[in-house]
Amino acid sequence: MNIRLYNARILTMEHKRPAFSGEIWIKDDRIVYVGEEETLKEELEKGEMEGLHFDEEIDCDNNLLMPGFKDCHTHSAMTFLRSYADDEPLQKWLAKKVFPNEQKLNEDYIYEFTRLAVLEYLSAGITTIFDMYLMPDVTARACMDTGMRAVLTSGLNNFTSSVYQMEDEYKRWNSKEYPLISYHLGFHAEYTNSKENLYNLGHLVRNLRAPVFTHLAETEGEVDDCKKRYGMTPAMFIESMGLFAYGGGGFHCVHMSQDDMDVFKRNRLFVITNPASNMKLASGIAPIAEFVKNKIPVAIGTDGAASNNSLDMFKEMFLVSALSKIREKEADSMDAVRVLRMATVNGARALGLKRADVLAKGKYADIIMIDMKRPNMQPENNIRKNLVYAGDKSNIKMTMIAGRVLYKDGEFHIGEEPEKIYRSCNDIVKKILK
């Protein structure tokens, strides 16, 4: 399907390129043209677009097109615990509310709660997720069925997964057969894995030359326990096991020493920050300004709906900036332009999705339309700052992934009625949660 988006303002997120008026042409799942009306004529005259017939032409009415947000850390199916397990610190929350209830999940439940999460991602302009959860095959199916782009990882741990299983998953989901899905190696955390587990994972990392992602330095207690166990911080211990030899990154990274940052620098790791979740679980405030000073790239994730409780990159963007200002006691600590890049370009890079970073010819048609005709986007003193400091889900007018319009003007186009998903999700929680 070929689509023309015209009469738009476009923020490609290419370095230092300001927003301009123009149009975007899409052929199947790719962008074939982004530009101003004038260069468009040149392009046409060159004959490059010859024979391109549009199935749909969408008048953007002077609203803003930009790359969709990359939610680089989530547990989609945890929507089942939204507003059920609140107001507890991380370790107690995991032990009492999360792990026991997760044991009640089956494939059907995970499928349904992942679809619920996808509805929310689309309503929030999120076009790619990096999902770590039980049964990634089921998450993959739910994402493919709805049209969501997803990077998966199974989150190796002592209880529910194995390195052998991960190798299978890695090969299956990185094949060209599934263009919406890819897969990274990952383990849940240092504190949920035996040394043997991580040793075996090290073998796989070397065989596949693959990056690895994990929860890291989320709480002070986690860091202290790891030091007691291994005489090292989690980052240093994981590096010592050879797991960061091909890059990757850490989720959360709240309690990080300069040594830990040096681990990140020399292994070219990404910090994936999750500010709302870190607040809600009272884990702390990540030192984002220090990461930036150390030239450690930062991407952003929502974490799961059980600890956030929404899946909303606007909320996270505001918090990345505003928490940094509070932490550093400097109102200019973290400006909006940088944060908008973290939520888009850096996210794509962290996930290894080179075609998802900016709007340009040859890139994925993962595009969102920002409704500029909402009062919170006015006046237009600074569009990027409006997005980061004042934006919210009500500004998402359209979400397109791989050239398909999956959400527009409040309506979902995922091949299923949202109300049917809501009903079945409520039926499940009534059955499995007290």
Add this chain to the structure above:
Amino acid sequence: MNIRLYNARILTMEHKRPAFSGEIWIKDDRIVYVGEEETLKEELEKGEMEGLHFDEEIDCDNNLLMPGFKDCHTHSAMTFLRSYADDEPLQKWLAKKVFPNEQKLNEDYIYEFTRLAVLEYLSAGITTIFDMYLMPDVTARACMDTGMRAVLTSGLNNFTSSVYQMEDEYKRWNSKEYPLISYHLGFHAEYTNSKENLYNLGHLVRNLRAPVFTHLAETEGEVDDCKKRYGMTPAMFIESMGLFAYGGGGFHCVHMSQDDMDVFKRNRLFVITNPASNMKLASGIAPIAEFVKNKIPVAIGTDGAASNNSLDMFKEMFLVSALSKIREKEADSMDAVRVLRMATVNGARALGLKRADVLAKGKYADIIMIDMKRPNMQPENNIRKNLVYAGDKSNIKMTMIAGRVLYKDGEFHIGEEPEKIYRSCNDIVKKILK
């Protein structure tokens, strides 16, 4: 105009009353019935509703009706500086970006930017504002013309206002002639007022037996400077001037000692907290849990769009809870149910609007409809927690003030096209801001 809202779920916000299925009847600007279908029949049989004819009957489709949010601290017309004056600490921000540009404002500009703010309040389910700004008469007119309920205060200071002017305003805007508008005494802050100003205001307080509101203990510097000037904290100094003799409250209250809290307790003052603004200006995190322990009532405000940058009580509610968890390092520090009361019931009480606190017979018909058919409100493990921890503007399906539907399904009904307001606001900023 009489309206029937039926097929609804209703959260009246009366103490400990759970949500129930029922309907609400509205006669002119008041609620005449709230209840379940069964009691409705009894009511009808008693003949109490006799002769009530509905001009409009709205099927709420099982969505949630609740009292609108009370934004207890805002500067509406400061929308003109949204995303223009960012990333600077408070005193520098005021001196360099705010005060010089405010001098360029005239009545027409304030009217237009207040209307822009009203659009945002309505889209956010805010049914009452407490606005402190230059030219409150103009703000009053913008609110009356659009249907917004507003409590005004002129914010006495050394430069732009006088106590005499305030006495006039107080009498004018508290008359019965303007049912949407009321007025409280207020001064900008200790540090923008001479002692003489505050002495004169003290006379007026005693004459009118009126509560007083002011910016208070927003930054550490403010507290330190006041101690140098008067040997007392701002709260203690203002009390010593007799300004809190009839109650009132403080905006921000970030840096508060136990002595300051004692001032609040013995004068029955309200804390009006503004978490997003305090983050963005790097002012600090208010000790909300300590206020609650001290039984000091807390209400919530957005502050102006120049320092926030949105006017969104969902954002503030999340932050009141989540910042308290971070500050106290306890994930159970501030739960959602309490915060939802702060944003509604406590707000109405802080403003002295006894008819705006809950949904009940005789109260103002200031009602919002929450769209429960959005993915972030699902599953329904806990509706109040969903609102506070996961809600956003996209959940506002309808905003009614004084019995008038001013916003519904994304459309505004304020007697003016939003796009016309956006255009004129952009024209003004192009003229007055570089």
